[in-house]
Amino acid sequence: MNEAEKPKDMSDTKPPGLSRRGFLKDASVVVGAAAAGVGGTALWNTADKVTQAATKMPTSSGVVVVDPDKCTGCGSCEVVCSLSHDGVIDPKRSRIRAIKDWRKPGTGIAAEFFPAACQQCAVPKCAMACPPGAITADPKTNARIINEELCTGCRKCIEACPYTPPRIYFDELTMKAFKCDLCGGDPMCVKVCNSGALKFQKENNITVASLVKETDQEREA
Amino acid sequence: MTELKGYAGKIAKVDLGSGKLTTVDTQKYADKYIGGRGIATRMYFEEVMPEVRAFDPENSLYFMTGPLSGTLGTGSGRVSLVSKSPQSYPVESICDSNCGGDFGPYLKFAGFDGLAVTGKADSPSYLYIEDGNMEILDASDLWGLGTYETQRKIWRKHGPESKVYVIGPAGEKLARIAIIQHQSGNAFGQGGFGAVMGSKNLKAIVVKGTGSLEVADPKKLIDLRLYSNELISPVKFGETTGGFKKKPFVNSAGYFQHWLDEGSFWTGWHTYEKEGIAKLGNSSCFGCPFSCQTTMKWSDDVKKKHGLEDGSTTCFEAWGYYQQWYKYADIDVPQFKWNQVLNDYGLNSVEVTALYWLIEKGRAEGILTAENTGWPIELMGTEKYDIKANELSNMGFIEKHLLDIGNRVGFGYQVSEGMSRLIDYIDSEPKFGPNRKKLRYWYNTLYPKAGSFADGYRTHFNQIHFGPMFYATMMYQIVAQRDPETKHVDNGFFNPFAYQANIKNATGCQPESETWYKMVSTLMKRYTGTDKAATPPGFEDAEVVAKWFWRMNLETDMLPLCDWLMQDLRAVRFWSVWTEDGFGDMELGKKFYNAITGNNLSQEEIWEKTEAVFTLERAIACREGRRAKDDVYNMDWYDYGKQVGCAAEGAPGGGVVGLNGRTFEPDKLQIVVEKFYTLLGWNSDGIPTKHRLEELGLSDVAEDLKKRAVL
Numbered sequence: 001m002n003e004a005e006k007p008k009d010m011s012d013t014k015p016p017g018l019s020r021r022g023f024l025k026d027a028s029v030v031v032g033a034a035a036a037g038v039g040g041t042a043l044w045n046t047a048d049k050v051t052q053a054a055t056k057m058p059t060s061s062g063v064v065v066v067d068p069d070k071c072t073g074c075g076s077c078e079v080v081c082s083l084s085h086d087g088v089i090d091p092k093r094s095r096i097r098a099i100k101d102w103r104k105p106g107t108g109i110a111a112e113f114f115p116a117a118c119q120q121c122a123v124p125k126c127a128m129a130c131p132p133g134a135i136t137a138d139p140k141t142n143a144r145i146i147n148e149e150l151c152t153g154c155r156k157c158i159e160a161c162p163y164t165p166p167r168i169y170f171d172e173l174t175m176k177a178f179k180c181d182l183c184g185g186d187p188m189c190v191k192v193c194n195s196g197a198l199k200f201q202k203e204n205n206i207t208v209a210s211l212v213k214e215t216d217q218e219r220e221a
Numbered sequence: 222m223t224e225l226k227g228y229a230g231k232i233a234k235v236d237l238g239s240g241k242l243t244t245v246d247t248q249k250y251a252d253k254y255i256g257g258r259g260i261a262t263r264m265y266f267e268e269v270m271p272e273v274r275a276f277d278p279e280n281s282l283y284f285m286t287g288p289l290s291g292t293l294g295t296g297s298g299r300v301s302l303v304s305k306s307p308q309s310y311p312v313e314s315i316c317d318s319n320c321g322g323d324f325g326p327y328l329k330f331a332g333f334d335g336l337a338v339t340g341k342a343d344s345p346s347y348l349y350i351e352d353g354n355m356e357i358l359d360a361s362d363l364w365g366l367g368t369y370e371t372q373r374k375i376w377r378k379h380g381p382e383s384k385v386y387v388i389g390p391a392g393e394k395l396a397r398i399a400i401i402q403h404q405s406g407n408a409f410g411q412g413g414f415g416a417v418m419g420s421k422n423l424k425a426i427v428v429k430g431t432g433s434l435e436v437a438d439p440k441k442l443i444d445l446r447l448y449s450n451e452l453i454s455p456v457k458f459g460e461t462t463g464g465f466k467k468k469p470f471v472n473s474a475g476y477f478q479h480w481l482d483e484g485s486f487w488t489g490w491h492t493y494e495k496e497g498i499a500k501l502g503n504s505s506c507f508g509c510p511f512s513c514q515t516t517m518k519w520s521d522d523v524k525k526k527h528g529l530e531d532g533s534t535t536c537f538e539a540w541g542y543y544q545q546w547y548k549y550a551d552i553d554v555p556q557f558k559w560n561q562v563l564n565d566y567g568l569n570s571v572e573v574t575a576l577y578w579l580i581e582k583g584r585a586e587g588i589l590t591a592e593n594t595g596w597p598i599e600l601m602g603t604e605k606y607d608i609k610a611n612e613l614s615n616m617g618f619i620e621k622h623l624l625d626i627g628n629r630v631g632f633g634y635q636v637s638e639g640m641s642r643l644i645d646y647i648d649s650e651p652k653f654g655p656n657r658k659k660l661r662y663w664y665n666t667l668y669p670k671a672g673s674f675a676d677g678y679r680t681h682f683n684q685i686h687f688g689p690m691f692y693a694t695m696m697y698q699i700v701a702q703r704d705p706e707t708k709h710v711d712n713g714f715f716n717p718f719a720y721q722a723n724i725k726n727a728t729g730c731q732p733e734s735e736t737w738y739k740m741v742s743t744l745m746k747r748y749t750g751t752d753k754a755a756t757p758p759g760f761e762d763a764e765v766v767a768k769w770f771w772r773m774n775l776e777t778d779m780l781p782l783c784d785w786l787m788q789d790l791r792a793v794r795f796w797s798v799w800t801e802d803g804f805g806d807m808e809l810g811k812k813f814y815n816a817i818t819g820n821n822l823s824q825e826e827i828w829e830k831t832e833a834v835f836t837l838e839r840a841i842a843c844r845e846g847r848r849a850k851d852d853v854y855n856m857d858w859y860d861y862g863k864q865v866g867c868a869a870e871g872a873p874g875g876g877v878v879g880l881n882g883r884t885f886e887p888d889k890l891q892i893v894v895e896k897f898y899t900l901l902g903w904n905s906d907g908i909p910t911k912h913r914l915e916e917l918g919l920s921d922v923a924e925d926l927k928k929r930a931v932l
Contacts, residue, residue: 072505072512075323076446079293079508083439089292090433091330101381109369109405110516110531111504188443192293194450194510195503 054127054135060120060142063204064096064180064187071113071197073100077189084188085181095169095180096189096198115197117189118167118180120144120204126168126179129160143182151176225251226437227288227817229329232260233355235348237421238278238340242355247334253918255814255827256287256334258317258778259834261303264337265315266837266922271845271929275307275413276395276420278341284328284386284426285335289780291326291434291507293446294813295790296783298506300325307397308413308572309703310641310677314845315838316703318414319778321506322407324384330430342422349379351429360424365390367565368402369530375427386426389567391627392419396637397677398569405564406504406514406533411678411703413639415567437819445812450510452790452805498523498554504533511786515539517557527558527613534560541570542619545577546602555612559619566627568637573626575640575668575679577602582663583647586656593652594632596622640664641677665857666864673851674842678704690741691883692760695890696767696897697774699852700907702842748807757882760889764897775831776810833917836901836909840922843931849898849907854890908932 078094086093095118100111124144127135134150135157137143146157146168153175158166168179180187190200228251231244250260261283273279282304289297299321306316328336332353342357345364349356363371368389375385385403392399392415399415400408409415418424436442493499499519505512514533523529540552542559563570580598583589591598600606601618611617625633635646644661647653668679742755749769753762773791777784791805806812811824839847859877862868868877868885876886898905902913911932914923926932 069502072503072509072514074298074505074507074509074512075326076293076508076510079291080443080446082433083293083436083443087439088433088435092431093433109372110502110518110533111404113502113504191447192443192450192510195505195512 050130050133051128053133055123057122057124057127057137057144058142059122060137060144060182060204061185062141062182062200062202063120064117064182064190065119065199065201066115066117067197067199068112068114069197070195071098071115072195073098073111073113074195076192076194077115077198080188080192084183092169093171093178095167095178097165099165113197116163116165116167117198118144119163120180120182121162122204125160125162126157129156131156138181138184141182141185143180145181146177146179148174148176148178153177223819224248225288225818225820226435227292227819228256229286229332229334229432229434231333232264232285232335232337233333233350234337234339235355235357236340237338237342237346237348237357237423240357242357244333245337251288251818252820253830254834255779255830256290257285257299257301257781258303258319258775259285259287259830260335260779261285261301261317262315262834262838262841265303265305266841266925268337268339269305269315273305275305275313275417278421279339280305280417280420281337281339282414282417282421283335283337284325286325286329287334287779287781288818289782289813290334291329292436292813292817293442293508294780294782294817295446295449295809296321296506296509296511296786297781297813298322298326298508299778299781299783300328301778301781302401302409302412302414304412304414304417306412306414306677306703307395307416308411308569308639308677309674310639312674312846314674314702314847315841316412316675317778317838318401318409318412319781319784320386320401320403320407320409321509321783322384322403323507324386324403324426324428325781326507327382327384327430328428329434330432331428332430332432336426338418338421338423338426340421345422345424347375347425347427348423349427352431363424364393368567369405369532369561369565371425372402372404375425379427379429382429384428386418387567388415388418388424389565389627391567391629391637392416393424394627394629394637395419396568396626396629397639397642398572398637399567400569402564402567404533405531406516406535406538407506408564410569410571413569413677436817438816441816442813445809445816446510448806449790449809452809493517506783509783509786511783513785523554527554529554529558530561532561532564537574538563538570541574542577545574545581547608553609555608555617555619558612559623562620562623562627566623568623568627572639572679573623573636575664576622576636576643578667579640579643579660579664583653583660586654586659588647588653588657588660594622595625596632639677640679662857665855666861668855668858673853674847675701675703690745690754690759690763690766691885692763692890692893693754693766693770695854696763696893697770699854699894700839700897702838757884758886758889759883760886760893763893764900767893767897768900771835772828772831775835776827779831779834780810780814782810782813829917832901833919836913836917837919837922839901839903839907840909840914840919840926843908844926844929847907849894849905852894852907854887856887859885 075091075098077096078091078098079089081094081096082088082090097116099114099116120143127144131154132150132152134147135144136147138145155170157177158168158170161168168177170177187200190198228247230247232247234243234245250263254260254263264283268281282302285301299319302318305313307313309316331350345360346357347360349358363374368387371387372385375383386401388399388401395416397413397416399413399419400410401415401418402408494501497520499517502516503512504514504516514535516533518531519529538560540556543550543552543556563573580589581602584598589598597618612619625631626636629637635643644664647657647660742752745755745766746752749766751762751765754766777787790809791807808824811822811827815821859868868879870877872878872884872886874886874888876884878884898907903909908931911923914920923932
């Protein structure tokens with residue numbers, strides 16, 4: 001897995017700014033979130049159950065694997081992701097990010113392109129870290145999805161993501177986390193990518209153990 | 222008219238003199254002028270008066286996106302720029318330029334469809350735009366720096382997500398061939414607009430945007446994009462046509478997807494990978510499935526030894542120097558050094574490449590010497606010159622002459638004025654010896670220049686072709702406001718032949734094949750309703766085809782889309798195995814436009830709008846002094862064809878005969894020009910008539926021309 005081999009230190013990349021988005025499809029969700037917040041205290045106490053459930057989560061039916069060498073940095077994946085999920089073009093609403101880093105020392109002004117896609121970890125740390133257990137497997141694809149009604153916006157899932165940068169993002173407008181849901185098994189980003197940088201791999205053989213190891217190595221380096 | 226979707230909503234207006242920052246509602250222009258070159262040209266008409274000179278504070282730069290910018294439209298990363306050009310020769314006049322990259326989409330995400338910059342700042346400044354806010358900031362620490370270092374400094378200060386337009390020392394010092402650089406592989410090349418920025422004390426424009434764009438029909442837009450991806454997928458040569466069995470050139474999209482293949486035209490680049498000199502990659506503009514740029518990532522060793530930096534490059538920049546001096550020899554490392562210095566100083570590579578031809582000829586005739594140029598020109602381009610040893614050490618020819626041009630020192634000062642003005646200078650200076658007047662003729666033999674207003678623009682590459690529509694393409698060359706390069710004449714079915722011919726032979730001449738003829742005539746008939754222009758003698762109906770080219774070109778620049786990519790998507794699929802008849806989709810631009818804006822226009826209605834814009838461009842040129850007498854064709858060009866065996870004497874009226882038996886006759890060309898004027902609704906002096914202007918909804922333009930005694 002290229003993804004696993006080359007996690008990148010993009011920690012100084014600026015987080016997405018405050019949303020100016022006029023389009024708000026799920027305005028009702030804000031209300032729902034407030035309601036869910038009431039029962040929050042009870043949900044905190046179920047942490048062990050959440051961890052247990054996450055450990056037993058069935059493997060996703062596929063994963064978007066990336067080849068950074070083939071990425072041309074066009075950002076079509078970001079456009080199509082926000083367009084198909086939110087009905088607007090808004091790269092900061094994308095669940096996949098075509099990161100362009102111009103500042104890597106000694107690279108002149110050629111950008112390093114890196115498509116950052118969720119790897120649907122077999123044992124998802126995001127789900128384990130989620131106090132209300134809002135991250136579960138999608139019934140159809142087993143993609144790790146966030147139940148917006150349960151999400152309290154605590155961002156623990158983002159902190160727990162073994163990748164750098166994290167593959168879960170935060171919507172400043174709804175105050176909820178959001179992430180890749182594999183588009184029901186036929187990811188739009190893969191369909192639109194013409195460079196071969198994104199592929200949909202039917203078998204998800206990426207393990208958390210290998211990821212953690214790689215990330216640690218990267219940190220040491 | 223309901224509000225059209227796909228636009229950010231506002232056009233930012235910046236007066237650098239007063240510091241005043243205002244906005245205009247884009248919808249004011251959106252319906253009639255669509256976007257890009259359309260809106261930019263209209264604003265130019267309203268604000269830049271004919272008496273304004275290019276470097277006056279009253280001149281304005283109109284950077285304009287369109288409804289397709291920042292969407293999934295194929296190649297929608299492009300931005301049009303219209304301003305009064307210092308490069309136009311002999312009269313500074315309206316010109317447009319176009320740049321790819323990421324700036325346009327992010328300008329829209331920041332809330333602006335375009336940017337109109339006027340006035341002159343008191344001191345070096347740069348414009349900073351972030352999510353609806355604009356600021357004019359101090360650029361004193363950036364002034365004098367190259368375009369690469371300036372961008373790096375901006376990225377360090379404002380973050381790597383900043384999109385930057387920047388000028389180099391050449392622009393600051395008002396070189397008429399100064400470009401506006403964006404990243405390493407994109408620029409507003411022609412037009413000399415880097416110098417217009419320099420004249421305004423404007424070092425850079427920085428944009429950061431995190432907003433969103435609404436489109437009318439998201440699902441349709443996604444479907445159209447997936448369909449376009451199919452259209453440009455590479456296909457195997459010859460599978461449907463029965464001819465051209467050779468690999469690898471398919472259409473220009475296929476051409477570039479083969480770019481990195483072993484055995485392609487650019488084999489030298491593969492040697493780099495093998496020898497560990499560089500790592501190759503692809504990069505593209507925002508939202509583009511095509512990726513015409515190649516990224517070179519040099520080894521540490523090469524960087525250290527030769528001072529090379531990583532960067533992206535496209536076709537011309539990757540071989541301009543070698544094309545001219547080393548006659549299409551395989552590209553080598555010094556080429557990239559040349560490209561890097563040009564980009565860093567902010568110079569126009571197309572224009573500078575013409576210099577080598579002048580040096581080669583001028584040297585042979587004793588016109589140009591080491592003494593009067595100050596450059597070691599004796600051995601350049603000869604076998605005795607060890608290019609690697611000389612150029613990759615410090616201050617070889619490349620560095621010496623480009624630094625002089627960029628810094629406007631000595632002979633470099635004259636070169637920085639552009640080739641046409643350089644030739645005037647040499648012509649008038651006795652120190653260049655008795656043969657000096659020959660230089661103008663030689664220059665003319667190499668470049669098929671447009672009419673005299675557009676004389677300052679050398680062409681992208683020199684095509685001595687007698688293709689099945691050369692009268693039609695000439696028409697564009699004669700009346701356009703700038704050079705007849707890819708951007709203008711190649712739209713449509715011209716391009717594949719240009720490529721094929723160009724690759725086969727440096728001069729681009731070759732016998733015509735039956736397959737070639739058949740494909741062009743079929744396509745021409747299908748799209749323009751006539752194929753007479755494809756059949757010898759070829760001047761009949763040429764004006765109809767010329768008009769078709771022009772509509773296509775304007776449509777591409779207004780939506781905007783990439784004119785390079787679109788010519789494939791529209792037409793060249795007759796190479797393709799994807800469809801039954803192999804044709805592309807001429808209405809793809811329209812389909813994108815309707816899905817994004819929610820408008821429901823027919824192709825004809827879009828063409829009406831494009832015609833209004835090119836008529837407006839012509840009206841502005843007329844307002845600035847252009848007339849029929851300026852729409853001349855450069856016949857000397859065919860002399861080069863004769864020298865290299867592509868053309869011969871013997872056609873009626875002093876014309877020439879091509880390898881394929883087609884003829885070019887000057888008096889026939891004159892007839893086509895007159896018919897072209899009539900078809901477009903221009904009078905015999907090449908001025909759009911009051912009637913035609915009114916028909917196109919441009920009655921205020923007609924009034925303006927009348928007021929100025931043009932009409």
